Amino acid sequence: xVLWVDKHRPRQLDALDHLPALSRQLTTLAANADFPHLLxxxxxxxxxxTRIVALLREIYGPGVEKLRIxxxxxxxxxxxxxxxxxxxxxxxxxxxxxxxxVHDRLIVTDLIKxxxxxxQVDSNARRAFKIVVLNEADGLSRDAQSALRRTMEKYMxxxxxxxxxxxxxxxxxxxxxxxxxxxxxxxxxxxxxxxILKVCKKEGLQIPDNFATRLAxxxxxxxxxxxxxxxxxxxxxxxxxxxxxxxxxxxxxVIDEIAQSIISEQSPARLLxxxxxxxxxxxxxxxxxxxxxxxxxxxxxxxxxxxxxxxxRTVLQAAAQYEHRLRLGNKAIFHLEAFVARxxxxxxxxxxxxxxx
Amino acid sequence: MxxxxxxxEVVAVLKKTLESQNLPHLLFYGPPGTGKTSTILALAKELxxxxxxxxxxxxxxxxxxxxxxxxxxxxxxxAKSTVSSSxxxxxxxxxxxxxxxxxxxxxxxxxPYKIIILDEADSMTTDAQSALRRTMETYSxxxxxxxxCNYVSRVIEPLASRCAKFRxxxxxxxxxxxxxxxxxxxxxxxxxxxTVETLVRLAxxxxxxxxxxLQSAHRLHMGNEITVEHICEIAGVVPEAxxxxxxAAWTSGSVSQIEAAVASVVRQGYSATQILDQLQDRILADxxxxxxxxxxxxxxxxxxxxSLVDGADEQLQLLQLMVTAY
Ligand SMILES: Nc1ncnc2c1ncn2[C@@H]1O[C@H](COP(=O)(O)OP(=O)(O)OP(=O)(O)O)[C@@H](O)[C@H]1O
Ligand SMILES: [Mg+2]
Numbered sequence: 001x002v003l004w005v006d007k008h009r010p011r012q013l014d015a016l017d018h019l020p021a022l023s024r025q026l027t028t029l030a031a032n033a034d035f036p037h038l039l040x041x042x043x044x045x046x047x048x049x050t051r052i053v054a055l056l057r058e059i060y061g062p063g064v065e066k067l068r069i070x071x072x073x074x075x076x077x078x079x080x081x082x083x084x085x086x087x088x089x090x091x092x093x094x095x096x097x098x099x100x101x102v103h104d105r106l107i108v109t110d111l112i113k114x115x116x117x118x119x120q121v122d123s124n125a126r127r128a129f130k131i132v133v134l135n136e137a138d139g140l141s142r143d144a145q146s147a148l149r150r151t152m153e154k155y156m157x158x159x160x161x162x163x164x165x166x167x168x169x170x171x172x173x174x175x176x177x178x179x180x181x182x183x184x185x186x187x188x189x190x191x192x193x194x195x196i197l198k199v200c201k202k203e204g205l206q207i208p209d210n211f212a213t214r215l216a217x218x219x220x221x222x223x224x225x226x227x228x229x230x231x232x233x234x235x236x237x238x239x240x241x242x243x244x245x246x247x248x249x250x251x252x253x254v255i256d257e258i259a260q261s262i263i264s265e266q267s268p269a270r271l272l273x274x275x276x277x278x279x280x281x282x283x284x285x286x287x288x289x290x291x292x293x294x295x296x297x298x299x300x301x302x303x304x305x306x307x308x309x310x311x312x313r314t315v316l317q318a319a320a321q322y323e324h325r326l327r328l329g330n331k332a333i334f335h336l337e338a339f340v341a342r343x344x345x346x347x348x349x350x351x352x353x354x355x356x357x
Numbered sequence: 358m359x360x361x362x363x364x365x366e367v368v369a370v371l372k373k374t375l376e377s378q379n380l381p382h383l384l385f386y387g388p389p390g391t392g393k394t395s396t397i398l399a400l401a402k403e404l405x406x407x408x409x410x411x412x413x414x415x416x417x418x419x420x421x422x423x424x425x426x427x428x429x430x431x432x433x434x435x436a437k438s439t440v441s442s443s444x445x446x447x448x449x450x451x452x453x454x455x456x457x458x459x460x461x462x463x464x465x466x467x468x469p470y471k472i473i474i475l476d477e478a479d480s481m482t483t484d485a486q487s488a489l490r491r492t493m494e495t496y497s498x499x500x501x502x503x504x505x506c507n508y509v510s511r512v513i514e515p516l517a518s519r520c521a522k523f524r525x526x527x528x529x530x531x532x533x534x535x536x537x538x539x540x541x542x543x544x545x546x547x548x549x550x551x552t553v554e555t556l557v558r559l560a561x562x563x564x565x566x567x568x569x570x571l572q573s574a575h576r577l578h579m580g581n582e583i584t585v586e587h588i589c590e591i592a593g594v595v596p597e598a599x600x601x602x603x604x605a606a607w608t609s610g611s612v613s614q615i616e617a618a619v620a621s622v623v624r625q626g627y628s629a630t631q632i633l634d635q636l637q638d639r640i641l642a643d644x645x646x647x648x649x650x651x652x653x654x655x656x657x658x659x660x661x662x663x664s665l666v667d668g669a670d671e672q673l674q675l676l677q678l679m680v681t682a683y
Contacts, residue, residue, distance in 0.1 A: 025577045028576070028577055028578075028579055029576055029577060032576050032579075034576075036569070036572070036573055036576070041626060041628070042626035043623060043624055043626055046624075046626065077424065108420060109420050109421070109422065113420060138668075142480075143419075143480065146419035146477055146480040147419045147420040147480075148420070149418070149419060149420075149477060150394075150418035150419065150420055150476055150477065151418075151420045153394075167628055167629065167671055168593065168628040168630070168631075169628060169629060169630045169665040169666065169668075169671065170665075170666065170668055173389055173563075174389040174390075174507070176566075177389050177390050177560075177563050177565050177566035177569060178565070178569065179569075180569065180573040180591060181591060181592070181593045183590075183593060183625075183626045183627070184626055185624065185625040185626045186624040186625070186626065220624075221624040289670055292673075293670060293672070293673060296673070297616070300612060300616065312612040312680070313612065313680040313681070316612075316673070316676045316677050316680050317677045317680065317681060319673050319676075319677070320664070320669065320670075320673040320674050320676065320677035321677070323669055323670050323673050324664045324667060324669040324674075327667055327668045327669055328667060
């Protein structure tokens with residue numbers, strides 16, 4: 001079964017519903033014989049990847065959609081063999097260097113340079129250069145980024161790099177200054193809504209206005225999420241009703257429940273109970289930063305406004321602090337738990353001050 | 358080398374050195390896009406001419422394996438190999454954009470040494486750098502090293518002290534402006550009022566960045582006039598209106614307003630580092646704040662910058678900045 005997110009992915013730049021001005025610019029860019037390295041950035045689910053794929057098609061034609069998956073091997077300095085899967089067409093290659101963890105530098109020094117040195121196999125190709133798309137480029141280590149610097153300059157005749165990242169903060173300045181920066185903003189509610197309506201039309205579904213709007217609002221600017229929610233709702237209940245409940249993932253429900261439970265009771269026993277739930281989330285591969293962020297925002301949303309700036313402020317400060325620490329440390333549960341404990345202390349103190357505790 | 362702008366001292370000293378036929382080891386350092394790589398490639402071309410450059414110049418950069426053993430072996434092989442008269446077109450220099458006008462002046466008798474360029478030397482491990490000391494001495498009769506880096510402090514002292522140091526400065530405003538205007542004229546780029554100034558200001562001395570921005574804008578707006586707004590958009594500058602909305606939320610003191618404003622900029626994809634930069638500028642210029650308040654905000658901003666580089670979540674960091682300071 002194909003998910004709707006994939007089935008209804010637009011394939012051409014002019015078919016993209018969102019950011020038409022950007023699509024036009026990219027079309028102009030693609031029409032040029034020459035082409036720069038790109039750094040495409042923007043929040044998750046804003047459609048960076050879809051846009052990159054559409055751009056590739058604009059540059060090379062439909063041939064770029066004939067994909068195969070190659071497994072490339074390379075060996076580390078200590079001579080262990082490593083593998084990375086590379087999505088390949090005749091004209092381009094796409095990979096996620098983060099797949100090989102600390103060895104990502106070798107992807108640049110071995111794989112990408114090798115690609116750069118071999119010429120375009122297809123003599124009918126519209127461009128002499130190949131494009132290498134690097135996903136999650138903000139996860140590239142500094143070593144890997146340094147290795148990219150001269151590579152991007154030396155092989156201009158045979159290679160272009162397209163970096164895809166959520167943020168530019170971790171891309172080093174020398175790389176940024178070698179790329180054209182392309183910002184992909186997340187779609188607004190009306191745009192998401194129109195995509196939802198479009199998908200419904202293609203699937204032959206009737207959707208009440210109000211429900212479509214609520215879905216769009218709940219998607220947080222994330223188109224992928226919107227379409228996944230729509231599909232999940234379809235499975236849950238069809239025909240749709242105006243007041244149908246918005247589908248939430250299990251992990252979202254669990255986090256929201258944690259928020260409720262620590263607002264209603266602050267005690268060592270409750271902390272212990274929450275620890276169990278947090279462990280469970282982590283063991284289901286929900287990233288710790290996602291957990292802490294949703295939990296913090298949910299807490300702030302659920303505290304009453306007259307709870308004062310104080311508690312909310314501390315919640316946000318603590319969330320930022322522990323989320324930062326959890327990037328640096330390697331035991332996520334410590335930091336999650338510390339955050340919960342901190343919230344309990346502050347909130348309890350506040351309640352006592354108000355004579356409610 | 359005459360095309361290298363705004364680095365007059367460097368170029369003058371280098372030229373002198375060339376006349377004497379006795380080149381010391383070199384260390385070039387300075388921020389990105391100030392002409393380090395271009396200068397050494399131009400120098401090499403001037404010394405050897407296009408034909409023998411391949412056999413005389415070895416370039417190793419951060420994309421090459423530069424562990425201790427490998428570097429020793431590579432240097433050894435290269436230093437030992439006899440001069441071949443191969444006249445294959447040089448791939449080494451294909452990216453030297455400053456090169457074409459230079460080889461008219463190369464010496465009839467090229468110098469008796471070879472050059473090894475270690476570009477991006479600051480990404481070499483300290484161990485590899487230590488090992489390099491010996492290698493440099495062993496082959497000092499036949500080879501000259503040129504180390505290039507952004508941060509001179511990341512090159513170990515014993516290595517740095519063996520080299521003549523050349524500091525590349527961020528390009529002076531006037532030189533960068535002149536260079537961009539020259540490029541606009543050469544390439545027939547149609548620039549509006551103030552565009553070149555904006556380019557120079559945004560690139561902050563990084564010539565590569567300003568040329569890249571200019572070229573990208575030119576490609577995106579084929580033939581049309583390039584405006585300040587075009588440049589700001591591709592440089593990732595956050596529009597004033599967005600900064601205003603953040604400042605308004607910030608001063609409102611309401612957590613829900615702050616939350617909404619931050620969520621909105623994050624959704625629009627603006628980079629938090631860029632937002633931070635622009636907020637900082639606004640705050641420093643704000644006459645209503647005392648020096649102490651400004652100092653406190655600057656502290657928070659510095660902390661946040663560090664967290665962002667560590668990879669912390671942009672939304673949470675912006676939120677905590679705005680609920681903390683002001
Ligand atoms: N001083 C300069 N005069 C004229 N053009 C320059 C100068 N510096 C840089 N440029 C332009 O910027 C481009 C990049 O410069 P170059 O590769 O030499 O930078 P770099 O100092 O090696 O940077 P990095 O530290 O990022 O490696 C050059 O091709 C040239 O177009
Ligand atoms: Mg360089």
